[in-house]
Amino acid sequence: MSVVYQIESDGFLYEVVDDLAILYQAVFTGALLDETNGEPIVSLPVLSTDLEKLSLRSATGALIAGAAYVEQVFPKLATTSYLFHVDISAEGYQHTTLTVNVPAGTTFPITTAPVIMRRIPVRLQGKVVKDSDRSPLPLATVSSKSGKTPLLRDNVRSSHAAGTTVRSFSFTNLGAARKLSATALPGSTGVVLDNNAGLGANDFLQIGSDGSAQIYQVSGTGPAAGLVVLQSPLTATFPDGTAVQQLNPVGPSGNSTLARSSDPGDGLLVLATALSDSGIEIVDGAATEYHWLNAVSGTDGYYQADGIVAVAALELLCKSGVLTPGDQPWMPQYGDRVNVVDFRLRP
Secondary structure: OOOEEEEEEOOEEEEEEOOOOOOEEEEEEEEEEEOOOOOEOOOOEEEEEOOOOOEEEEEOOOEEEEEEEHHHHOOOOOOOOEEEEEEEEEOOEOOEEEEEEEOOOOOOOEEOOOEEEOEOOEEEEEEEEEOOOOOEOOOOEEEEOOOOOOEEOOOOOOOEOOOOEEEEEEEEEOOOOEEEOOOEOOOOOEEEEOOOOOOOOOOEEEEOOHHHOEEEEEEEEOOOOOEEEEOOOOOOOEOOOOEEEEEEEEEEEEEEEEOOOEOOOOOEOOEOOOOOOOEEEEEOHHHOEEEEEOEEOOOOOEEEEEEEOOOOOEEEEEEOOOOEOEEEEEOOOOOOOEEEOOEEEEO
């Protein structure tokens, strides 16, 4: 800016600037990429920011940018750093935020790293039948053939960063079967059993059976009769009378890490190295959790796996007793909230 000075005219003082040079220019540029395939996202983004007077734009190829009169928006840029946020929403993708740091003395525009947009998870479901007569096959398992992308029987309960340790286990029944004597609701950390004798801190319980089975670690018992306190809150409703079974963990049989972060509600993990067993432990301090792997069909032959996200394709494998396993490739259609894959198994 030029120097401001005063002049007098008709008894009045005026501030005068000979030449006020305010430059309107791009402050930052970036791109939005689909986590699934690394390509530009397929829907139009909606952008907003907490930086006043910053104008946001998007362009073909999922390019984004912000522009402003930089002298107005960053008046002390020569000696002061700034920070602002851009909130990003797009149909079919999870909301995310881009944080832009503006160091003192920055030359614009700032080129930000590509923003990786995660799809909204979908459900995989279908029916498993015997090929000869189309009769339903209960207790069939549907899994991912790759040990790097295991399906979970129930969804992830907490956020876990990439690099978090994941260990594979098997779980065997321990002691007599029990059951809930009161309905247990999502968010609760306490369940009431018909008998909590012998249970204590760090024991394991399976709540539910077959396709609905979930594994929780015990924090303690009592003081109310039958009360068992869990180390993490329930994520589903379990009605009065639901089967409960103490489990004995066997392992670990393998170790890996998360190759991508995992969010609450995810039903599939992406691992750095393959694991093969019937269950897993996500090792994350107070957020540690345990899960059975693979979807299981009910008495009507139907199965489901919720929370499938961040993979472009899976090779699915279906097994039932002595029948020949069936496998087929599946490319998730993230534009459809429910994807149907049926299996017909032969002898």
